[in-house]
Amino acid sequence: MSTPKEHEKLSDYISSQKLKQSHKRLTVLKAISASPKRHLTAHEVLALLNKKRSGIGQATVYRSLRLLCDAGVLNELRCEDGSSRYEFASAGSHHDHLICTKCGRFVEVFDPEIERLQDKLFARHGFYPERHKLELYGVCRMCKR
Amino acid sequence: MSTPKEHEKLSDYISSQKLKQSHKRLTVLKAISASPKRHLTAHEVLALLNKKRSGIGQATVYRSLRLLCDAGVLNELRCEDGSSRYEFASAGSHHDHLICTKCGRFVEVFDPEIERLQDKLFARHGFYPERHKLELYGVCRMCKR
DNA sequence: TCGATATTGATAATCATTATCATTTTAACG
DNA sequence: CGTTAAAATGATAATGATTATCAATATCGA
Ligand SMILES: [Mn+2]
Ligand SMILES: [Mn+2]
Ligand SMILES: [Zn+2]
Ligand SMILES: [Zn+2]
Numbered sequence: 001m002s003t004p005k006e007h008e009k010l011s012d013y014i015s016s017q018k019l020k021q022s023h024k025r026l027t028v029l030k031a032i033s034a035s036p037k038r039h040l041t042a043h044e045v046l047a048l049l050n051k052k053r054s055g056i057g058q059a060t061v062y063r064s065l066r067l068l069c070d071a072g073v074l075n076e077l078r079c080e081d082g083s084s085r086y087e088f089a090s091a092g093s094h095h096d097h098l099i100c101t102k103c104g105r106f107v108e109v110f111d112p113e114i115e116r117l118q119d120k121l122f123a124r125h126g127f128y129p130e131r132h133k134l135e136l137y138g139v140c141r142m143c144k145r
Numbered sequence: 146m147s148t149p150k151e152h153e154k155l156s157d158y159i160s161s162q163k164l165k166q167s168h169k170r171l172t173v174l175k176a177i178s179a180s181p182k183r184h185l186t187a188h189e190v191l192a193l194l195n196k197k198r199s200g201i202g203q204a205t206v207y208r209s210l211r212l213l214c215d216a217g218v219l220n221e222l223r224c225e226d227g228s229s230r231y232e233f234a235s236a237g238s239h240h241d242h243l244i245c246t247k248c249g250r251f252v253e254v255f256d257p258e259i260e261r262l263q264d265k266l267f268a269r270h271g272f273y274p275e276r277h278k279l280e281l282y283g284v285c286r287m288c289k290r
Numbered sequence: 291t292c293g294a295t296a297t298t299g300a301t302a303a304t305c306a307t308t309a310t311c312a313t314t315t316t317a318a319c320g
Numbered sequence: 321c322g323t324t325a326a327a328a329t330g331a332t333a334a335t336g337a338t339t340a341t342c343a344a345t346a347t348c349g350a
Contacts, residue, residue, distance in 0.1 A: 057330045080223045126286035133280045141271035
């Protein structure tokens with residue numbers, strides 16, 4: 001899924017920052033691409049890699065996730081339990097999330113009207129807008145038994 | 146600010162749960178009430194108490210904050226940095242927040258139209274709604290130089 | 291006042307993440 | 321191709337907010 005484009009974005013960032021290409025960093029990116037889950041924790045990424053006996057340590061996973069965010073390949077979502085989840089930044093650009101409190105399912109949503117009303121709130125209070133976080137918690141269809 | 150009412154709410158909860166009244170727990174509540182800051186971290190509450198030589202330990206602060214939330218006196222806001230902030234639950238009931246990324250100012254906002262559109266998103270995706278979190282990050286008027 | 295039970299404080303433990311630092315890779319250059 | 325400076329890596333220690341433990345203390349109904 002959107003693999004070559006993401007690799008290129010990573011490559012470009014590495015060049016622009018005078019860093020060095022590394023095989024393990026690419027392996028992390030590929031593991032995330034190959035997973036059906038689209039919102040992964042560092043721990044889950046590490047588990048994917050261990051299953052493949054990649055020999056990649058957790059420090060490298062954390063460092064790679066950070067760098068992939070800096071490169072604009074991934075987005076970090078800070079969860080309420082203190083951990084973070086990572087998703088591809090490209091996929092549909094900005095969106096918010098419906099989150100099932102039973103099974104943890106993430107559903108991506110976007111409502112241009114809500115976005116517009118948010119901008120009005122910023123303006124009404126004299127704020128220069130930078131970003132927002134909208135998370136809707138509830139029980140999904142599957143989990144409602 | 147809204148002190149007697151909050152004390153009563155705490156008292157009622159303590160009775161209903163067959164707990165015991167404690168002087169130190171009340172001191173924590175009073176310190177929060179007396180502070181001009183309306184969205185405090187546990188660390189900030191502890192600092193307020195230490196300034197008064199209350200002899201209240203941090204474990205008790207954490208336990209009191211938890212209990213005050215259970216009693217419906219306080220709301221916990223989980224921040225992106227991994228810490229929590231506490232505000233009075235009564236004050237205007239539900240609202241969302243504009244947060245200044247420079248000075249940390251919290252501005253309370255409420256937009257019934259946004260709330261309505263959120264409910265429609267829940268419904269459209271077959272979710273049973275439980276709660277939501279909307280945080281608008283930007284630079285406040287004071288901080289825009 | 292007594293005794294059962296809740297509260298407290300000091301401190302250890304937890305959990306996700308970051309920092310350290312010695313060792314290994316990378317890649318530019320000769 | 322080797323050499324080499326700089327980046328990447330892994331093992332592990334450290335961090336920071338919060339929670340758990342447990343012995344000592346406070347509360348409160350009988
Ligand atoms: Mn998403
Ligand atoms: Mn508030
Ligand atoms: Zn579900
Ligand atoms: Zn500000």
